[in-house]
Amino acid sequence: MNATDTSSTSFSTLIRTASHEQHTQAETSTFMSDLLGGRLGVEAYARYTEQLWFVYEALEADAERLTADPVAGPFVRPELLRSAALERDLAHLRGPDWRATLTALPATRTYAARVAECAREWPGGYVAHHYTRYLGDLSGGQIIRGRAEQTWGFARKGDGVRFYTFEDITNPAAFKRAYRELLDAVRADDLERQRIVAECKRAFALNTAVLRALGDEFRLSA
Numbered sequence: 001m002n003a004t005d006t007s008s009t010s011f012s013t014l015i016r017t018a019s020h021e022q023h024t025q026a027e028t029s030t031f032m033s034d035l036l037g038g039r040l041g042v043e044a045y046a047r048y049t050e051q052l053w054f055v056y057e058a059l060e061a062d063a064e065r066l067t068a069d070p071v072a073g074p075f076v077r078p079e080l081l082r083s084a085a086l087e088r089d090l091a092h093l094r095g096p097d098w099r100a101t102l103t104a105l106p107a108t109r110t111y112a113a114r115v116a117e118c119a120r121e122w123p124g125g126y127v128a129h130h131y132t133r134y135l136g137d138l139s140g141g142q143i144i145r146g147r148a149e150q151t152w153g154f155a156r157k158g159d160g161v162r163f164y165t166f167e168d169i170t171n172p173a174a175f176k177r178a179y180r181e182l183l184d185a186v187r188a189d190d191l192e193r194q195r196i197v198a199e200c201k202r203a204f205a206l207n208t209a210v211l212r213a214l215g216d217e218f219r220l221s222a
């Protein structure tokens, strides 16, 4: 079966399989490996958190309007929203004036602009970006949280790691199952599903570009 055969594979499996290789790339990027390996200072973590703020701003600014959309609407859930949590983390990491020094890397600007464009113009594309971020945050995000708590001493699920703490999702495994059912039922024909898969790959590539730029900024001396 080829990877884009949508006839016999559930859409949630298809999108997961299609992004598997890129997931490994993101996971094993120099920046992520150094961050998870405890080799970087808290400033690198703060800089990463700051980049996420721009991405979630783009994902969430239009969320309210998108709840009425037949394709994207079912995915938009208040318990997922991360902007407020990111702002608390940034206030903790950078202090009360965190907004004054907030800067997006060029790769982050490109990523956030694409998310905003999808949010405005293409609900199917928005679903691809929604999946790539929120399902990842509910999964690998939990590993990152544990490492961050260990490495920089944040309180468990407290300030600094609120982004990874989904207070209103008591059973993440059940939530992810329900999310995959939503993906399987997405109101899109085969061609549109293929376009969504392609956008998901683009979303992973946009993430990897941000990680690469962070890797350049926080290069460990050999």
Ligand code: HEM
Binding pocket: 012, 015, 016, 023, 026, 027, 028, 032, 033, 036, 131, 132, 133, 135, 136, 137, 139, 140, 141, 143, 144, 176, 204, 207
């Ligand atoms: C070091 C970093 C990362 C680790 C350790 C990690 C780890 C994981 C793990 C263990 C899962 C499987 C969860 C499950 O089967 O329920 C997962 C799923 C996922 N991750 Fe990551 N991940 C990382 C980075 C990323 C990044 C950068 C992205 C993209 C922005 C991402 C997106 C996803 C998505 C979308 C899923 C859900 C796959 C699916 O079930 O459909 N992850 N991750």
